[in-house]
Amino acid sequence: MARYVTRRVMLSIITLWLICTIVFVIVSVLPGNVGRQLAGPFAPPETVDQINERLGTDDPLLTQYVRLLKNTVTFDFGDSFQQNRPVSEVLGDAFWRSAKLVVLALIMTIPLAVSAGVFAARRRDKLADRSVVTLGLASSSIPDFVSGVVLAYIFGVLLGWFPVRAQAPDDAGIATQVRHLFLPALALVIVYFGYIARITRAGMIKALDSDYTRTATMKGLPNRQILHRHVLRNGLQPTVAVIGIQIGYLFGSLVALERIFSYPGIGSTIFNAASRKDIPVLQASVILVGIIYMLTTLAADLTIAWMNPRARVVTADT
Amino acid sequence: MDYRAFDRARRQVGPLELDLVESYAKGILPRREFVRRATVIGLSIPFISAIITACGSDDDGGGSAGTSGGTGTQPAATGAGTPGGTIRVASQRPAGPLDPVAMQDLGSYGIIAQSFEFLCTLGDNDIAPGLAESWSPNDDGSVWTFNLRQGVKWQDGSDFTSADVAATMDRMVAAGNSGLKGVIEAGAVDASDPNVAVFTLASPNGNFPYLVSVYNAQSCITPAAYETGTTLDASPNGTGPFKLESYDAATGATFVRNDTWWGGTPSLDGSEYLFFDELGAMVTTTSAGEADAIVQFQVIGGDALFNDSNFTVLAFQAATHRQIWMRCDTGQFADKLVRQALAFTFDRDQMVQTLFQGRADVANDHVIAPFYPFFYDGTPQRTRDVEKAKSLLQEAGVATPLRATLHFGQPFQEIPQLAQIIQVGAQEAGFELELAGESLDTFYGAQWCPETPADPPCSGAAELGIVDYGHRATPDVYLNAAVATNGIWNSSQYSSEEFDAAFQEYQTAVGVEAQTAACEKIQTVLNEDVPVGLPYFYNYLSGHSNKFQGVRVSALGQMFLDQASQV
Numbered sequence: 001m002a003r004y005v006t007r008r009v010m011l012s013i014i015t016l017w018l019i020c021t022i023v024f025v026i027v028s029v030l031p032g033n034v035g036r037q038l039a040g041p042f043a044p045p046e047t048v049d050q051i052n053e054r055l056g057t058d059d060p061l062l063t064q065y066v067r068l069l070k071n072t073v074t075f076d077f078g079d080s081f082q083q084n085r086p087v088s089e090v091l092g093d094a095f096w097r098s099a100k101l102v103v104l105a106l107i108m109t110i111p112l113a114v115s116a117g118v119f120a121a122r123r124r125d126k127l128a129d130r131s132v133v134t135l136g137l138a139s140s141s142i143p144d145f146v147s148g149v150v151l152a153y154i155f156g157v158l159l160g161w162f163p164v165r166a167q168a169p170d171d172a173g174i175a176t177q178v179r180h181l182f183l184p185a186l187a188l189v190i191v192y193f194g195y196i197a198r199i200t201r202a203g204m205i206k207a208l209d210s211d212y213t214r215t216a217t218m219k220g221l222p223n224r225q226i227l228h229r230h231v232l233r234n235g236l237q238p239t240v241a242v243i244g245i246q247i248g249y250l251f252g253s254l255v256a257l258e259r260i261f262s263y264p265g266i267g268s269t270i271f272n273a274a275s276r277k278d279i280p281v282l283q284a285s286v287i288l289v290g291i292i293y294m295l296t297t298l299a300a301d302l303t304i305a306w307m308n309p310r311a312r313v314v315t316a317d318t
Numbered sequence: 319m320d321y322r323a324f325d326r327a328r329r330q331v332g333p334l335e336l337d338l339v340e341s342y343a344k345g346i347l348p349r350r351e352f353v354r355r356a357t358v359i360g361l362s363i364p365f366i367s368a369i370i371t372a373c374g375s376d377d378d379g380g381g382s383a384g385t386s387g388g389t390g391t392q393p394a395a396t397g398a399g400t401p402g403g404t405i406r407v408a409s410q411r412p413a414g415p416l417d418p419v420a421m422q423d424l425g426s427y428g429i430i431a432q433s434f435e436f437l438c439t440l441g442d443n444d445i446a447p448g449l450a451e452s453w454s455p456n457d458d459g460s461v462w463t464f465n466l467r468q469g470v471k472w473q474d475g476s477d478f479t480s481a482d483v484a485a486t487m488d489r490m491v492a493a494g495n496s497g498l499k500g501v502i503e504a505g506a507v508d509a510s511d512p513n514v515a516v517f518t519l520a521s522p523n524g525n526f527p528y529l530v531s532v533y534n535a536q537s538c539i540t541p542a543a544y545e546t547g548t549t550l551d552a553s554p555n556g557t558g559p560f561k562l563e564s565y566d567a568a569t570g571a572t573f574v575r576n577d578t579w580w581g582g583t584p585s586l587d588g589s590e591y592l593f594f595d596e597l598g599a600m601v602t603t604t605s606a607g608e609a610d611a612i613v614q615f616q617v618i619g620g621d622a623l624f625n626d627s628n629f630t631v632l633a634f635q636a637a638t639h640r641q642i643w644m645r646c647d648t649g650q651f652a653d654k655l656v657r658q659a660l661a662f663t664f665d666r667d668q669m670v671q672t673l674f675q676g677r678a679d680v681a682n683d684h685v686i687a688p689f690y691p692f693f694y695d696g697t698p699q700r701t702r703d704v705e706k707a708k709s710l711l712q713e714a715g716v717a718t719p720l721r722a723t724l725h726f727g728q729p730f731q732e733i734p735q736l737a738q739i740i741q742v743g744a745q746e747a748g749f750e751l752e753l754a755g756e757s758l759d760t761f762y763g764a765q766w767c768p769e770t771p772a773d774p775p776c777s778g779a780a781e782l783g784i785v786d787y788g789h790r791a792t793p794d795v796y797l798n799a800a801v802a803t804n805g806i807w808n809s810s811q812y813s814s815e816e817f818d819a820a821f822q823e824y825q826t827a828v829g830v831e832a833q834t835a836a837c838e839k840i841q842t843v844l845n846e847d848v849p850v851g852l853p854y855f856y857n858y859l860s861g862h863s864n865k866f867q868g869v870r871v872s873a874l875g876q877m878f879l880d881q882a883s884q885v
Contacts (some may be wrong), residue, residue: 264568
């Protein structure tokens, strides 16, 4: 297990370096002059040059690249060009907000989707199974920004049941915050329910058809015990892997939804930083999403390895 | 007309004021415009009343107060309203730090205007006394004297004086502020009397009060000790009716009432600004009742507010417009016949109806909006004429279809739809336009006005594109930056001695008659040369819930809440 973990961590470091390099290249080719953007269109060229010099945006590309790597190691990206406060503060707030939305969406999605997947697998090819599969396919084909707009209009504007602005007041309690986040979280549920339910169903069907399940049945174990001890433990491994990947994906895919519901999370932060050429925030936020993606994938792999010792042996040998 | 009373009144004023008074007496200016202009050049209300009485005119010039010229208020409130309460305002997120000198976006303008004030503030018709109680020009409009309001305190308790005005202006000059560029130089303000600020201009300017008013958002007066780069949230010390209590660039800002405000105690306890990235989300939130007022919205996507009987829409004429620039120095549009041909394909009425449901004024390929008092209404209106466009292309010897790329930034309000309308409309005449919508950063940085080559400015611009211009109380910036030779936003690379001479004539003209005469030349030459196609000027839209009254807005994203109260 230790060898497996070490190998995964080394791979993660290489992935992180690749992310940094890609982010640097993308940011470097963005058009526009940071100093001009900050100083305004009428500012004298000397002022623009001074700002660029102060921010280091006129340094040679190699110097800027090395600085990015150093910043990534220390996770100290300095101050935001646009907000005049440390990037760590800007990102900390944004990450925390997005995390709340993602966690709520997962709390709503996982029990629902896993239950539906298990339910469908146990009633394979029957009406219930087909209903779950069809519903899942239909819901996951609706982009979150479409369902988000529809939900906001129906439940926010027409019925007035939920706020259309996901950001709750500063002094709001947990219940109020959940109420504000409910509609965007529901939009995510609609997208991810079908995907997780279908993966769960497939994994469960495979486990139900496996030799060890047949052996357990032949041994005369009660169905409940077979399900919990043998089928779920093996059948849910793909689900765990998918959820792990989806958590990272969720953080990086919130841009549209956060803008629809005016929620200043990590997605909005990336969008605004890119459009306003706030390089430190853009670099740090993309790298942060990359790290989240890596960590959640790693956590999923470790969980699967813990659930199924064969997985870590196979991975370690390859 | 009561000639004796009129003569008595006109003897009290200098040449600049006299020109205005005589324009009104001759019927050149309607009463409404006379009041507007008289306020701008600092004539007192009793004097204005005396002139109107002497002339005995019953002409009201059309329209009701607050419907044109970039100001909007709801109808006069009846009753004082219920004291207290907090209004929640949906606003664009400030694009950068709340630096009063360097800010460039409506989101920042709105926040800054809650705490900082201007020498000339928003009036019912136009501008009104703010931190300056009165102002007056010398004979030729080259020196303007502003008598400052006494007893005004900064929110930290210190006195407001002319030294603050002088320091603010010096900071603006150093920053190259668009409105004051070339108008004043460093040290232009004489602050020897703490209650009087005397501005010596680089050249005469009859519109100068506009440049130190709400319509030049960066001209808000900040303390003398306010160094360049200081932000409102770092140093919340204005003179205005509300004090900044908290600010989060991501979520919003809260303001509380300034009980020591010179204008009296505001009725509201405070305001809460909610920040948004999308106008659509602002409309949705306001429709759902989660915001009480919206700083700005668009016709497209604004139906929910237009149809809400519990919502008051504040709509008024503004100079906000789009310019379809065409390179005059090189490429396929260098021949003015080709530029004219494209302009003849614009179906302006259709654009106004389709994009704004009629809430816009048809424009005529020049930047003088119809509500400016010096607008010349004799320029023949260009209308869609496909046959004329075809014959112009033929005359120019251009092979059709003429293929070109129309660049624009997106997403940006109605501009992508405008591009499509232009594309379809031009096709019939022989233009084959490819639409190139790009991110705003790419568009501004690579197509509209690239940094390089820097001399002349914008000489790296694309040959054809659509760019947005916000409201200005006077057209100086449009003329100076977009179409004057070597203007800093001259993406069409237009250069015309005739236009430059007319512009210079306009700038030095200090009376309405002289300005109108100059504008006639400007309009004629721009309409003829078409360096920019200009199809419409659209109305500024804002509004608030009927739970509140007395909300006033400018067309620059500023919402004035000093007179607002709960119903």
